[in-house]
Amino acid sequence: MGILFDKVKRSQDSLRQDYIAQLLVKGITHDRNGTSIHDLGYYELRQELAAAEFRNVNTETLENGFF
Numbered sequence: 001m002g003i004l005f006d007k008v009k010r011s012q013d014s015l016r017q018d019y020i021a022q023l024l025v026k027g028i029t030h031d032r033n034g035t036s037i038h039d040l041g042y043y044e045l046r047q048e049l050a051a052a053e054f055r056n057v058n059t060e061t062l063e064n065g066f067f
Contacts (some may be wrong), residue, residue, distance in 0.1 A: 012042045019045040026052050 023029075023037050023045070030036055031048050040048065 016042045016045055019049050022049055023052065028052055 019042075020037055028037065028048065031040060031044065032051075037045065037048065
């Protein structure tokens with residue numbers, strides 16, 4: 001089980017770095033609470049990236065409308 005845990009941990013670390021890079025490209029350096037994205041964990045970064053993508057959706061067009 002230790003080997004599997006190490007592989008998942010390394011995978012999350014590489015994804016974490018990718019999430020940080022994507023957020024920096026979007027100009028986001030801190031989360032909603034003012035915490036630097038470099039101090040956030042994997043799951044918090046994933047949530048911030050999802051929120052950033054959601055904010056980018058243009059709801060004025062018909063295909064992206066909610067109702």
